[in-house]
Amino acid sequence: MDKKVLIADQINEKGIDELKDIAEVVPNFTISNEELLKVIKDFDAIIVRSRTKVTREVIEASDKLKIIARAGVGVDNVDVQAATERGIMVINAPESTSITVAEHTMGLILALSRKIAIADSSVKSGKWEKGRFMGIELNGKTLGVIGMGRIGSQVVTRSKAFGMDTIVYDPYITKKTASELGVTVVDLETLIKESDVMTIHVPLTPETKYLISKPQFEMMKENAFIVNCARGGIINEDDLYDALSTDEIRGAGLDVFENEPPKNSKLLELDNVVLTPHIAASTSEAQRDAAIIVANEIKKVFKGISPKNVINMPVLDPETFNLIKPYFALIEKIGKFMIQTAKGNINEIDVTYCGELSEFPKHDILTRMILQEVLNPILNEPVNLVNATTVAENRGIIVTEGKRYDAKGYKSLIKVEMKSDYNDVSVEGIFTHQQPRIVMINGYKVDVEPEGTMLISKYKDKPGIIGSIGTKIGEHNINIAKMQVGRKELGGEAVMVLKVDQIVPEFVILEIKKLEDVHDAVAVNL
Incomplete structure (x- = not known):
C-alpha cells in the first residue's frame, strides 16, 4: 500500500481496523514530539486525540501529509493556520460526542439541583445530613441554552423529559429549527436574566472569550445554576468564584477550565460547584464513533471523495x-x-x-x-x-x-x-x-x-x-x-x-x- 497513516494517540480499535484495507497503519500511542518531527515526512495522514500536538514545526517537517485527523471535536492541539497554508485538511468528528456531552451536561445539572456530589462525599465520610441537602425540581424551570449546535440541540431534547421550558441564544438558528425543537429564541441578555439553569455550548473564540463575566453574573437569578461543558475561558473563573462565594448565584457545574488541570483555582474550595476533569466526551461509545468517523473521512480523501468534516475549507451538504x-x-x-x-x-x-x-x-x-x-x-x-x-x-x-x-x-x-x-x-x-x-x-x-x-x-x-x-x-x-x-x-x-x-x-x-x-x-x- 502506498498510503501510510500514523496513529499518534490511543483510539478505538475499530477505527484502526477501518483503515487497514486502504493504508499501512502505524500505531505509536506514546510518540514524542522529537520523534514525530523525524518521522512525519513519511506519512500521508495522522490521527491524534488531545495528547499529541501537531504544531507548525511538525507540519513544516511533513512532505506528504494530506490530512490531520482529530478523533474528537476540538482541534486546540492542531495549528490549523499552518495546515491551511500547506494545503493540509484538518478533519474532526463533531457528531461523535453530541449525545455523550449532552448526557454529561444533564448529569451536572442533576448533580447541582439535587446536591448529589456533596451528599455522596458526606455519606462516605460517615455522616447522615438529610437536612443539609434540600434540592430543587427541574420540572417547570427555565433552561437557557447558549449555542444550538449538535450538542445544544441534544441537551434541549433531554431537558424536555424533565419538564423544563427552554429559551435559547444562537444568532444562526432558523425559525424552522426553533419551531421543530420547541424552543424560544431570545437575545443573550434576556436568556441570562430569565434562566434558572444556563448551559454553554459554543466554541472558544475572541468573541466568546469571557462571554460570561461579572456583568452577566449580576444579571442572573440568585437561585440560578450555570454549566459549562464547552471550553474553558468562556466563563471568567475569578468572577464565577466571586458570584458563587457570595451566593450571587446558586451553583455551577464545570467540565472545562481555562487552565487544565485547575490546580490553583479558588473554585476548588467551594461546595456549590461540581467539577469534572474534562470528561464530558469520554464514553466508550463516543471514542468508538470518533475513531470510526475520522477513519472513514481519511478513506474518502484517499479515494478522491470529499470528506464532510473538514474544518479549514467549506463543506457542502449533498443537495x-x-x-x-x-x-x-x-x-x-x-x-x-x-x-x-x-x-x-x-x-x-x-x-x-x-x-x-x-x-x-x-x-x-x-x-x-x-x-x-x-x-x-x-x-x-x-x-x-x-x-x-x-x-x-x-x-x-x-x-x-x-x-x-x-x-x-x-x-x-x-x-x-x-x-x-x-x-x-x-x-x-x-x-x-x-x-x-x-x-x-x-x-x-x-x-x-x-x-x-x-x-x-x-x-x-x-x-x-x-x-x-x-x-x-x-x-x-x-x-x-x-x-x-x-x-x-x-x-x-x-x-x-x-x-x-x-x-x-x-x-x-x-x-x-x-x-x-x-x-x-x-x-x-x-
Missing part, C-alpha cells in the same frame, strides 16, 4: 453539492482563461454569482476553485481548495465575492473580473445543455465553448481586419475551426475569438499584434 457541481467545469475553464490573459502580477479578483446561483449557500468553494486554477500555474507551492484563499491573501491579492439576481436572461451566470499590473480581464460564463460556455469577454458578447486553443484578438471594427488576421494565421498553417465576433458599436472596438486546431506560437501572436488596427492578441489553451 448543495449536486446543485453547484455542474459549474465546476465552467469555473475550471474560466480560471485557466484568466491566468493566461493576465499581464503582470495579479492584484484583485472579483467573482459575482448571478441568477439562481446567487441563492445557493457556500459559494466559497467555487471561488476557491477559481483561485486554484489561477494561482497554481504561477506558484511553486501547491494550491488547493484548502489553502487557496490563504495563499491569495499572503500574495496580497484582494478577493471579493458578490451576488446579483439579474443573470442577463440566463438561469445562472458567473462573472469573474481580474486586475493585474498591466491589464484588466473580465469573463462571464454559463452552464447550459450540459456544457460550459463563455458568453462575455471584457464586455463583448460572444458564445464560445471553452475548449482547446483559442486566439482572442482585439481590433478596430472595420472591413478587412478579420481577413488580415485570418491570412496571417493561414501563413503559418494554423487551421481555424470556429469563429466568434463581438462588438459594442459599429466602427468601434471589436473582439474576435478563433478556435484553432493547434497551439499558436508566441511569434505568430506578435506578428498579429503588429497588423494595422489590431490592438491586442492572446492565445489561451484550455
Whole structure:
C-alpha cells in the first residue's frame, strides 16, 4: 500500500481496523514530539486525540501529509493556520460526542439541583445530613441554552423529559429549527436574566472569550445554576468564584477550565460547584464513533471523495453539492482563461454569482476553485481548495465575492473580473445543455465553448481586419475551426475569438499584434 497513516494517540480499535484495507497503519500511542518531527515526512495522514500536538514545526517537517485527523471535536492541539497554508485538511468528528456531552451536561445539572456530589462525599465520610441537602425540581424551570449546535440541540431534547421550558441564544438558528425543537429564541441578555439553569455550548473564540463575566453574573437569578461543558475561558473563573462565594448565584457545574488541570483555582474550595476533569466526551461509545468517523473521512480523501468534516475549507451538504457541481467545469475553464490573459502580477479578483446561483449557500468553494486554477500555474507551492484563499491573501491579492439576481436572461451566470499590473480581464460564463460556455469577454458578447486553443484578438471594427488576421494565421498553417465576433458599436472596438486546431506560437501572436488596427492578441489553451 502506498498510503501510510500514523496513529499518534490511543483510539478505538475499530477505527484502526477501518483503515487497514486502504493504508499501512502505524500505531505509536506514546510518540514524542522529537520523534514525530523525524518521522512525519513519511506519512500521508495522522490521527491524534488531545495528547499529541501537531504544531507548525511538525507540519513544516511533513512532505506528504494530506490530512490531520482529530478523533474528537476540538482541534486546540492542531495549528490549523499552518495546515491551511500547506494545503493540509484538518478533519474532526463533531457528531461523535453530541449525545455523550449532552448526557454529561444533564448529569451536572442533576448533580447541582439535587446536591448529589456533596451528599455522596458526606455519606462516605460517615455522616447522615438529610437536612443539609434540600434540592430543587427541574420540572417547570427555565433552561437557557447558549449555542444550538449538535450538542445544544441534544441537551434541549433531554431537558424536555424533565419538564423544563427552554429559551435559547444562537444568532444562526432558523425559525424552522426553533419551531421543530420547541424552543424560544431570545437575545443573550434576556436568556441570562430569565434562566434558572444556563448551559454553554459554543466554541472558544475572541468573541466568546469571557462571554460570561461579572456583568452577566449580576444579571442572573440568585437561585440560578450555570454549566459549562464547552471550553474553558468562556466563563471568567475569578468572577464565577466571586458570584458563587457570595451566593450571587446558586451553583455551577464545570467540565472545562481555562487552565487544565485547575490546580490553583479558588473554585476548588467551594461546595456549590461540581467539577469534572474534562470528561464530558469520554464514553466508550463516543471514542468508538470518533475513531470510526475520522477513519472513514481519511478513506474518502484517499479515494478522491470529499470528506464532510473538514474544518479549514467549506463543506457542502449533498443537495448543495449536486446543485453547484455542474459549474465546476465552467469555473475550471474560466480560471485557466484568466491566468493566461493576465499581464503582470495579479492584484484583485472579483467573482459575482448571478441568477439562481446567487441563492445557493457556500459559494466559497467555487471561488476557491477559481483561485486554484489561477494561482497554481504561477506558484511553486501547491494550491488547493484548502489553502487557496490563504495563499491569495499572503500574495496580497484582494478577493471579493458578490451576488446579483439579474443573470442577463440566463438561469445562472458567473462573472469573474481580474486586475493585474498591466491589464484588466473580465469573463462571464454559463452552464447550459450540459456544457460550459463563455458568453462575455471584457464586455463583448460572444458564445464560445471553452475548449482547446483559442486566439482572442482585439481590433478596430472595420472591413478587412478579420481577413488580415485570418491570412496571417493561414501563413503559418494554423487551421481555424470556429469563429466568434463581438462588438459594442459599429466602427468601434471589436473582439474576435478563433478556435484553432493547434497551439499558436508566441511569434505568430506578435506578428498579429503588429497588423494595422489590431490592438491586442492572446492565445489561451484550455
